[in-house]
Amino acid sequence: MAEEAAHDLMAEGESDNTRLAYRAAMRYWAAWFGARYGRQMSLPVPVPVVVQFIVDHAERSTKAGLEHQLPPAIDEALVEAGFKGKLGAPALNTLMHRISVLSMAHHLSKQANPCVDPAVKALLSKTRKAYAKRNALPHKQRALTKEPLEAVLETCNDSLKGKRDRALLLFAWASGGRRRSEVSEAVFENLHRGDEGAYLYTLASSKTNHNGKIRPEDVKPVVGSAAVALEAWLKASGIASGPLFRRILKNGKLGTDGLSGTAVRDIVKARCALAGVGDDFSAHSLRSGFVTEAGRQNMPLQETMAMTGHRSTDTVAGYFRAGAAQVSEVARMMDLGKQSSNKA
Structure with missing residues (x-):
């Protein structure tokens, strides 16, 4: 499913780098969904699933420090299978990119898009503000002047x-x-x-x-x-x-x-x-x-x-x-x- 979605997602003529990035994002979505829910992902993805994806991958402040919702067993399985590079929450940029890829997949397949749901948009907005308050700014590569x-x-x-x-x-x-x-x-x-x-x-x-x-x-x-x-x-x-x-x-x-x-x-x-x-x-x-x-x-x-x-x-x-x-x-x-x- 991820391969087919990635193929439909990218129009003919896109750069190889863009195709690879979108394909990787869709593979990750499929792997995470399968590990989380025990079945194959299909479009459209329900809004609660997108909300769960966000809280699984976004760090939040707790009394014990920064935490995220992804169960350790699933985190380890995703790393061992090569879908993640390392344990823990990804960078905010990575999370936002994966949401945007899923959004585009729904748009191009003309499916109801859960990523534009008010609940999802509000959660993403609050997530960005939470990271900003912690001075966890999106990482940018240094400019080679x-x-x-x-x-x-x-x-x-x-x-x-x-x-x-x-x-x-x-x-x-x-x-x-x-x-x-x-x-x-x-x-x-x-x-x-x-x-x-x-x-x-x-x-x-x-x-x-x-x-x-x-x-x-x-x-x-x-x-x-x-x-x-x-x-x-x-x-x-x-x-x-x-x-x-x-x-x-x-x-x-x-x-x-x-x-x-x-x-x-x-x-x-x-x-x-x-x-x-x-x-x-x-x-x-x-x-x-x-x-x-x-x-x-x-x-x-x-x-x-x-x-x-x-x-x-x-x-x-x-x-x-x-x-x-x-x-x-x-x-x-x-x-x-x-x-x-x-x-x-």
Whole structure:
């Protein structure tokens, strides 16, 4: 049932990463339901079941400390079967994602949606507020801004792997903070020479362009050090068609297969660990890092959005403002006053 629901859930053309995430969420729902109720789950899921799912997975404050409702035996069974990574309550983001996946499953199958029931919506709202009061904010991967990225790039030597990773990191960051699916699906045929050593890359498919229509905003510049790194990688690898970034085999030779989204993530995490900049970066850190750095350098928001492909300012503004806040003159009014006095 979970496999069929996941198949129906995801429309043709969605990224592999999105499909995997939705499939995993639906598998978890089916496994939890079977363990909780002793029978197979089917749509529509009753409202009380969704309420039970929330209280099973959301932590709440008690006299004994933080607790959740999931019985230990079921928790252990889900971990042993591989549906959970570890015992205990998941992150709030994970819980909310699984609710949204179930909601979409009901919407696409045209079933009565329990996730929009007033009781469920009220419980989710109170749950978010409870986490906020405990300062248990949703975890966000750190933004890989210019300074830590430069340290990461220093780990990329002149080996074939080093050249690939350097080109990949700079391509993803400098062309507007590309998503890992956009990096893993990049192909040589969409890369074109620009002027003065620059490249232009056309995003034929992205999260905001499922139809493959070529629009002016889908042409991204790869210039400066990013273009130099890409040129070095293409020359060393000999790639003239097909996937732009590929696996490197154990014997050091170039593979024919393109990297997966998971491999892109692993490259970012491995290079960050090697550089010693921290272990809380991911592939998305390249995207958030580009936007945050743009804010730090007071780049125009609309120009930044044109590079990233964001259509809503609500999504991008958080990272952008966080970067801008670090160089805010308003935030430094006290210090600016002292500097003026010292000069006098």
